[in-house]
Amino acid sequence: MPRMTMIEAIRSAMDVSMGRDETVVVFGEDVGYFGGVFRCTAGLQQKYGKSRCFDAPISELGIVGTAIGMAAYGLKPCVEVQFADYVYPAYDQIVSEAARIRYRSNGQFTCPIVIRMPTGGGIFGGQTHSQSPEALFTHVSGLKVVVPSNPRDAKGLLIAAIEDPDPVIFLEPKRLYNGPFDGHHDRPVTPWSKHEFGEVPEDHFTVPLGKAEIRREGAAVTVLAYGTMVYVAQAAAEDTGIDAEVIDLRTLLPLDLDAIVKSVKKTGRCVVVHEATLTSGFGAELAALVQEHCFYHLETPIQRVTGWDTPYPHAQEWDYFPGPRRVGEALVAAMEG
């Protein structure tokens, strides 16, 4: 089986989808001739032509707005927003339009679009290249929100997202593009070529939206994580020696509640982790769901480990990033109560 970085896997997903379905089109800033600032679309314009993969003006509103119109026509646009931090000009188009068109037209018009965007920090990107805005999308009825954590999932989930009949926000943890970063920023990262999840089928396959996966089986405490934090959580388990069960949520909306409930009922403890800021973060939703569905199984209070409620800083990146030490402390707290 070929080995791919997450970038190559994402590119392969678009390649496979464009090859199978000529209504799939790809565009965004620097996406066409150059192939994207992260190279995710490299070669697609040469292969499928300028009318199916092209450069867009610097207007996220325009990119998403035109994608919505294309979807109403019958295309399946898969557009790139260069950084998740840049998505806000398109927010009205996503929230008021893409998410609601099926509902408000009673299915006469639909919006099968995918909006891809690199998310999260860890690359010294400062406040404008590091944010994790997933909660701004999980709050919106009508959207689906996906955050893959490895090349294999990234490809399978992206193909599933492109084939999905509804709009999907596809957040790509950019710190994982080249390897499974575990938050130990002072250590070298294993490249995907040496990781089991770097093995990615060349052809078409899907990973279903809405299904979580257990990344580390454990009996002591459940850690709910997604994206980069999956590896940070695993590192924290190894560092502390606590037998944590790490669940990679993969899709935040719709959420695999059954997998969460099953694990927490088994362990009786829960730690929720994400890079995004704390207040009203997706962790709040997870904590609420766990207490609603597992209250009588909980031995200790649910812990949350997240980015601080500040803008994402530059110099203080590793003080901000919820690394293995902080997650480890939460694991200990969950064990001690």
Next chain:
Amino acid sequence: MMEYAPLSLHVPEPEVRPGDTPDFSRVVIPRAGSVARPPVDVDPKDIRDLAYSIIRVLNRDGEAVGDWAGTLTDDELKEGLRHMMTLRAFDARMLTAQRQGKTSFYMQHMGEEAVSCAFRRAMEPGDMNFPTYRQAGLLIAGGYPMVDMMNQIFSNEADPIKGRQLPVMYASKEHGFFSISGNLGTQFVQAVGWAMASAIRNDTRIAAGWIGDGSTAESDFHAALVFASTYRAPVVLNIVNNQWAISTYQGIARGGSGTFAARGLGFGLPALRVDGNDYLAVHAVAKWAVERARRGLGPTLVEYVTYRVGAHSTSDDPSAYRPKTESDAWPLGDPVIRLRNHLIKRGLWSEDRHKQMEAEIMDGVVAAQKEAERHGTLHSGGKPSVRDMFEGVYAEMPPHLRRQRQKAGV
């Protein structure tokens, strides 16, 4: 050292306010027939003056004059009159229905009927409009059943969109009418995307985007023009300048630009202004712009100069911000009367036939309303099921919505 006077903020004001005498002397009205009709493949830079003029066909004597005349047959003109009168009668009945509490809200077209009714005639089946809330003429002139419009307005059990939208936010894919948003301006750039898709698929269908004078201030307008211009999308971009954005006069959105149409010039788009109360002129310009789009010559920006005679909506009272008699002073007259006079002038119509048709139309609207009311009105009779509230958010209902529906007990 140079001395500067203190700066002060310029906030534009309309010439008149309540109590003042209406004054439209700033609106320069060229003579009907005076603007030449360029070929559709004209170089946009050769017609930049059209962004500052007004294309008009019907003159004061009810005659159709100039290059832009002659795009419609006699029967089509009579049908056009019927469409506009139908829209007016429909509006009148629905305004009353709103006052009677049969619905929560309504928006009328009084004075602007020609814009959407005449434009619709320039489009072909399969083309797509991305309208605002004041283009119901696209549906009326396209033969969409009035009963279905009313069912939507009443949010009743037969509402084609299941009671999910504010009244008048219709949607009909079959009739080339994209779902109306209510968030202003969003549809303008979507129209460009639809048109780009048609070009991507080597189709021959075209799109039309609609926006009001006030909403041109939204970023969506700018994005639409950028994308339309860059990709030469087969789209007609329509600005309906009815002078008022709720209580805000058009000068607040227009700023220092001479006209709204002139905004297209910086994008290299052909930008035309047309007498929005002149059914013949609207149709001629629409046909020209649609033809350009369909021949792959790219987008056209059209500004319809018209006047919103009524309130913005049933929640608005214009007497609070403009003279009550301002609409009487509007120099472009009434679109229904102008087309009627033209037909009479040509011996195709008479006062009697007009009155007779008015009565016939009203009978039809009343009958449609009776039928719609059999399916319920907002607060009485049949209504969409509560189950419907949970349906259609996604193609397939996800588990969390299923749990919520269960909790709601439906």
